Amino acid sequence: MKKITLVFIALAFAGCKKSLIEDPRGQVVGTQALSTVAGLNAALTGAYKPLAVTWVSGFTTAAVDAVLMGSDDLTTHPASNKQDFREFDQYNVSNLNGRMVNIWNGCYKSIQGANNIINNYKSTVGDAAAINQILGEAYYLRALDYYWLIRLWGKIPLITSEVYDPAVLKISGTGPAEIYKMIESDLANAEKLMANKKTDDGRTSKGAASALLADVYLTEGGWPINDNSKFALAAAKAKEVIDNKALYGFDLVPDLNTFWQNTKAGTTTSEEVFSIHNCGTCNWFNSNTSTGASAMPLEENGWDDYFSEIRFFNDFPAGVRKNVTFHTVITKADGTKIPWQNTLVKHPYYQKFRAPDDGNINSPNSTLHLMRYAHVLLIYAEAQARTGVPNEQAYSSVNAIRTRAGLAPLSGLSSTDFINAVINERAWEFAGEYTRWFDIERLQILPAIIAKRDAAENPVIGTPKYYLPIPAAETQLDPNLGN
Secondary structure (H helix, E strand, C coil): CHHHHHHHHHHCCCCCCCCCCCCCCCCCCCHHCCCEEEHHHHHHHHHHHHHHHCCCCCCEECCHHHCCCCCCCCCCCCCCCCCCHHHHCCCCCCCCCCCHHHHHHHHHHHHHHHHHHHHHHHHHCCHHHHHHHHHHHHHHHHHHHHHHHHHHHHECCCCCCCCCHHHHHHHCEEHHHHHHHHHHHHHHHHHHHCCCCCCCCCCCCCHHHHHHHHHHHHHHCCCCCCCHHHEEEEHHHHHHHHHHHHHHCCCCCCCHHHHHHCCCCCCCCCCEECCCEEECCCCEEEHCCCCCCCHHHHHHCCCCCCECCCHHHHHHCHHHHHHHHCCCCCECCCCEEEEHHHHCCCEEECCCCHHHHHHCCCCCCCEEEEEEHHHHHHHHHHHHCCCCCCHHHHHHHHHHHHHHHHCCCCCCHHHHHHHHHHHHHHHHHCCCCHHHHHHHHHHCCCHHHHHHHCCCCCCCCCCCCCCCCCHHHHHHCCCCCCC
């Protein structure tokens, strides 16, 4: 809108006698900008940035919690100004909801940046290894973006060009089967092109591509693809990552409290497979408004955006992990301490997403984990068990998570009981971490989840469904889109 306004003013002063002619001397535009490795690397920044708060506010706001609020590990305030959050929690999402637009726009802007590299890297002159690394990261990001979009919306525009064409406003949505084929292809390319370890904080690597591919295979084994052959592929790919964890620089952080303290401080750890690192010293809009105030109670100057459902908290096994995960004693402004049952919302909060005790409730330097090494271990355990009887490595994988959590190891379970135990472990280990909703979706267990909801939760007022409506702005531009 600013550009249009400025052009209008310029024409008004010119008396409409002269046309406005751009003279972009000094600018490097078009494919010429990608002719060097430095230019290609700058374009890669354009693919990463939309996932953070900068530019289009992708994942590092509470929007990422909002769109997953149909799960049992997340809920929101029953009143106040949280209507846009409650729509997700109550399965009554309007196509005008602004929270989901953050994720939609963030992913598609990132896709545009990735397409720019994938379609133009051949014009780049320079070190082949550096070019391959950048190209591999672009493939990874495009796969990640589409993976989120297809699971949230079900039928989406498949766009592989970085250049706008009016024809894009006439396309129909593409279903999961075709999108997943491209995701698999992109991750296979990413594996071939990237270095084993990330080259910098917040960037991706060959190890991350393999881990994400294992997760994709596991998801494809469930709804809506329902391809049982993918479980063996998921197990094999996850095992590949586990067997080469030293090569990729992955491992569990032994102590969960240390892990989450490092997360709040934005410190890199071996458990990160792919994470977004926020920089509070760069610009104010780089700060993470998902961790911090969003996860804190009003009594502690928080925003009450999200917290845990009561049943989920009650079912969560006691121990070290529960203590680290939840914040249950709230300190009021006068120093009085009250249990979560006596707060305004009467729900337990997430300790692991609270701001560090440094006085800054927006956690500007925190880290947002989209995938951890713990995911890889539990992907292997579930996928392997779905191919037959759980083997020794499947048990050792899930028990590594349980031991760190202060729980007794599993042993001697049937395949069905073992799989169910791993699914529960995923719910607890990744509570609030962008995992539970997608498990509920692929396993098609939403009716059972809703049936267990505590009576104190926000009432279900819509029709429970797994996919979100396409944002209204998109369907207005292209009426062919829609679920």
